[in-house]
Amino acid sequence: MIWALWWVWIIGAIALAVLEVLMPAQIFLGFAVGAAITGGGLLIGVPGMATSLPLTALIFAVASLIAWIAIRRIVGIRPGQVKVWDRDINED
8 A cells, every 4th residue: 555655645746846847847746736735635644545545546636636727827828928939940
């Protein structure tokens, strides 16, 4: 039951955060936050998390989705933002 150990989730969160730095896509950061929240829940002893894999997976998925949406709203493309191309990549 390695999924029931809080420190495994925290190490996973750190690994996902490092992956986000190496390949910035804003998706890994959402998963990192979700893993950190899941690890924190296991650490403080949320009832049922350590004994139920489906509940643990659900908490991870929901926390990751909420974190990704929040990150997207904070650092994502702003409404009305337009990409202006001043040079064609095919020009020499």
